[in-house]
Amino acid sequence: MTITAVKRRFEFVGGSSDKFWEVAINGNEVVVCYGRNGTSGQTDTKTFPDVAAAIKHAERRVAEKVKKGSRSRVTGRQEQGKAS
Numbered sequence: 001m002t003i004t005a006v007k008r009r010f011e012f013v014g015g016s017s018d019k020f021w022e023v024a025i026n027g028n029e030v031v032v033c034y035g036r037n038g039t040s041g042q043t044d045t046k047t048f049p050d051v052a053a054a055i056k057h058a059e060r061r062v063a064e065k066v067k068k069g070s071r072s073r074v075t076g077r078q079e080q081g082k083a084s
Contacts, residue, residue, distance in 0.1 A: 008062065010070035011037065021065055028054045032061070 007024040020041065022033040028048045035041025048054040066072065 009073040010062070010065045011073065012065075012068070012070045013037075014069065021070060023058050023061060025051075025054050025058050027051060030054050030058050030061075 007022060010021045012019045012021075018037045020033075020035060020037050022041075024031045024033075028051050029045055030048065031043060031045045033041045033043045046054075046057065048057060062072075
């Protein structure tokens with residue numbers, strides 16, 4: 001089975017806000033990086049019991065960001081390796 005990392009970037013620019021939020025799913029982990037545009041931001045990692053739970057969590061967070069007005073930018077899909 002091939003393990004891939006999909007990273008999505010969202011940006012919110014409005015008023016005095018100029019923020020980014022990125023989410024990446026790496027197997028059963030969800031890595032979120034957020035902060036002001038132009039900075040490296042802060043990173044949080046959550047581990048889930050399985051890949052399906054990680055995907056569900058990431059999709060829920062993405063829906064929250066879109067609902068609040070963030071705009072999506074797909075930053076890439078990267079092959080991480082192969083599991084035996």
